[in-house]
Amino acid sequence: MIEPKAAxxxxxxxxxxxxxxxxxxxxxVQAGTIMTQQDGEVPASIxxxxxxxxxxxxxxxxxxxxxxWLTGQQWQIADxxxxxxxxxxxxxxxxxxxxxxxxxxFFDGSLENDQVDAQARLxxxxxxxxxxxxxxxxxxxxxxxVVSSVDVTGGGAWTRVGDAMLSGTYTNFFFTKVAxxxxxxxxxxxxxxxxxxxSLSSGAGSSLSSSSxxxxxxxxxRQSRFSDIEGSVNWAYGWFELTGQAxxxxxxxxxxxxxxRRWAAGTAVxxxxxxxxxxxxxxxxxxxxxxxxxxxxxxNLGLMLSYSSxxxxxxxxxxxxxxxxxxxxxxxxxxxxQKITVRVGGVxxxxxxxxxxxxxxxxxxxxxxxxxxxxxxxxxxxxxINLRLDGGPWLAPPGLPTxxxxxxxxxxxxxxx
Amino acid sequence: xxxxxxxxxxxxLRAAALLTAAMHPLALRAQDPDPLARLDPNxxxxxxxxxxxxxxAGVPMRPLMLKALEGSAKHADNRHIIAAVRSVFHAExxxxxxxGSALNESEWAAAGSALQSGVxxxxxxxxxxxxxxxxxxxxxxxxxxxxxxGVPMPEASSAIMQLWQRGAGDGDxxxxxxxVEQDILSGQNPGTAxxxxxxxxxxxxxxxxxxxxxxxxxxxxxxx
Numbered sequence: 001m002i003e004p005k006a007a008x009x010x011x012x013x014x015x016x017x018x019x020x021x022x023x024x025x026x027x028x029v030q031a032g033t034i035m036t037q038q039d040g041e042v043p044a045s046i047x048x049x050x051x052x053x054x055x056x057x058x059x060x061x062x063x064x065x066x067x068x069w070l071t072g073q074q075w076q077i078a079d080x081x082x083x084x085x086x087x088x089x090x091x092x093x094x095x096x097x098x099x100x101x102x103x104x105x106f107f108d109g110s111l112e113n114d115q116v117d118a119q120a121r122l123x124x125x126x127x128x129x130x131x132x133x134x135x136x137x138x139x140x141x142x143x144x145x146v147v148s149s150v151d152v153t154g155g156g157a158w159t160r161v162g163d164a165m166l167s168g169t170y171t172n173f174f175f176t177k178v179a180x181x182x183x184x185x186x187x188x189x190x191x192x193x194x195x196x197x198x199s200l201s202s203g204a205g206s207s208l209s210s211s212s213x214x215x216x217x218x219x220x221x222r223q224s225r226f227s228d229i230e231g232s233v234n235w236a237y238g239w240f241e242l243t244g245q246a247x248x249x250x251x252x253x254x255x256x257x258x259x260x261r262r263w264a265a266g267t268a269v270x271x272x273x274x275x276x277x278x279x280x281x282x283x284x285x286x287x288x289x290x291x292x293x294x295x296x297x298x299x300n301l302g303l304m305l306s307y308s309s310x311x312x313x314x315x316x317x318x319x320x321x322x323x324x325x326x327x328x329x330x331x332x333x334x335x336x337x338q339k340i341t342v343r344v345g346g347v348x349x350x351x352x353x354x355x356x357x358x359x360x361x362x363x364x365x366x367x368x369x370x371x372x373x374x375x376x377x378x379x380x381x382x383x384x385i386n387l388r389l390d391g392g393p394w395l396a397p398p399g400l401p402t403x404x405x406x407x408x409x410x411x412x413x414x415x416x417x
Numbered sequence: 418x419x420x421x422x423x424x425x426x427x428x429x430l431r432a433a434a435l436l437t438a439a440m441h442p443l444a445l446r447a448q449d450p451d452p453l454a455r456l457d458p459n460x461x462x463x464x465x466x467x468x469x470x471x472x473x474a475g476v477p478m479r480p481l482m483l484k485a486l487e488g489s490a491k492h493a494d495n496r497h498i499i500a501a502v503r504s505v506f507h508a509e510x511x512x513x514x515x516x517g518s519a520l521n522e523s524e525w526a527a528a529g530s531a532l533q534s535g536v537x538x539x540x541x542x543x544x545x546x547x548x549x550x551x552x553x554x555x556x557x558x559x560x561x562x563x564x565x566x567g568v569p570m571p572e573a574s575s576a577i578m579q580l581w582q583r584g585a586g587d588g589d590x591x592x593x594x595x596x597v598e599q600d601i602l603s604g605q606n607p608g609t610a611x612x613x614x615x616x617x618x619x620x621x622x623x624x625x626x627x628x629x630x631x632x633x634x635x636x637x638x639x640x641x
Binding site: 353355358359360361380381382384394401402403404405406407409410411413415417 | 483
């Protein structure tokens with residue numbers, strides 16, 4: 001049994017140590033205070049540490065993140081998730097994605113469960129401007145009394161408007177619930193009927209309801225469904241980022257508790273340096289019946305130490321063009337090498353190649369939120385150089401004279417004195 | 418026990434140093450002793466034949482190999498790779514006719530680029546007549562870019578030659594290029610942009626060898 005405090009310290013250490021290992025590794029640690037309140041309960045103040053790490057390969061992304069809470073005098077791992085995403089190449093605007101997650105939620109001894117889920121998505125991309133996706137999957141929770149499986153179907157759309165990204169999703173949840181007539185604490189609970197919402201006597205505290213019921217001597221089986229529609233906006237301007245989302249849950253009153261009917265939340269991030277940001281947010285999150293998590297209000301304030309902001313997650317956008325590059329610079333270092341620095345946000349890989357590398361692509365290392373660099377021994381003279389973002393086309397870097405490359409493209413002409 | 422403890426960090430440091438060295442991009446590059454192996458055998462043979470011709474003719478061979486590798490990295494088909502290598506070879510032969518063989522590697526590259534971008538042999542040959550040891554590289558790089566951006570060749574060639582004859586330094590050429598580039602991006606006619614910017618350059622220009630600011634500083638300076 002891993003000591004929770006040791007586990008989160010280990011993950012935090014891995015996150016911090018990962019810096020510099022590869023440009024494809026992004027990591028962050030967020031620490032701060034969370035004020036949380038469930039309906040009818042006294043607000044609680046929690047100190048939270050939340051490390052996360054993400055490894056991106058051309059068609060595979062792996063991520064781990066979690067959070068440890070200090071409640072009273074005790075550290076606890078509140079949740080941890082391992083994720084993997086397998087992407088196909090983009091063919092005629094289409095791209096496929098397989099997503100798998102495994103997670104554990106652990107809180108206060110009364111809530112401890114695991115879940116694995118798998119989803120498939122089909123994305124249609126419209127260059128950089130936007131995209132749509134449809135998909136579906138299944139989730140299998142363990143060690144939670146009320147849900148045996150969840151079928152998920154849905155779709156979404158996203159678009160960029162100036163510096164903002166807007167997205168909307170519509171998701172159907174179809175639950176098969178199994179609840180023992182006696183829960184793990186031994187308390188008796190009712191199977192309920194169509195007109196009698198099921199209430200748990202312990203555990204998450206959420207009130208669950210049924211649309212059809214069958215009862216046996218030892219358990220109750222029910223099926224229910226609801227749909228979530230959610231819109232979100234992410235706006236970044238300079239060192240300031242703002243994220244907001246709002247949603248509404250459709251379903252009859254037996255499937256949707258009043259406290260989860262609608263919700264909204266927002267987060268503001270102010271980057272103090274390339275790697276340190278102040279984070280402030282708050283709002284309401286709806287109940288998650290498959291995990292036994294109740295609806296609650298929250299407010300948080302903290303600091304984030306990041307070797308990158310863990311990027312856009314599930315929207316596999318098309319490669320950006322060089323218009324996104326804010327700065328390209330080549331500076332000589334005292335060691336006789338040249339340091340190539342690129343400032344570009346919203347990308348996951350930046351590569352250069354040129355005659356100095358025998359035209360072998362070299363991955364730049366992420367040094368901050370939007371800062372990438374590489375140091376190379378480039379000899380004095382004229383060198384041809386290309387730059388690529390997120391595996392897109394090879395282009396001439398901005399700020400350099402260019403010429404045609406004999407292959408229907410351009411190269412930058414870098415003169416090293 | 419004490420000995421073991423004292424050595425452990427050193428071992429770790431050495432292992433880390435070896436790992437870092439092994440992961441350095443250029444270390445990876447050095448592990449590729451035969452870069453032409455990236456080409457398919459037929460293309461490689463054709464490229465090696467052209468490279469051998471370059472060796473016999475006394476012009477640089479490395480740019481030919483690099484052009485083949487560039488085509489391979491950009492997934493060009495074999496026919497285009499061979500055509501591009503041949504084009505570079507012919508450009509080198511023309512450079513030697515226009516400027517002679519007493520060129521450094523940068524000047525070979527810059528002059529070759531200029532010819533491939535459409536600068537006629539006669540225009541390039543004028544630089545030889547006026548050369549007298551003056552560096553050619555930046556003048557030719559800027560000339561190449563201006564032509565690519567749509568400045569009529571005679572005007573571009575004449576302007577660059579004029580600056581070069583007046584002893585313009587690297588900073589002058591880059592300043593001119595950056596300003597013209599901005600004007601063109603703003604929608605101005607390329608030829609007009611060059612003419613207007615040429616008028617702004619004083620008769621006495623920066624001495625040759627003056628330090629050129631890095632790319633990011635150039636853009637800041639040009640806006641002022």
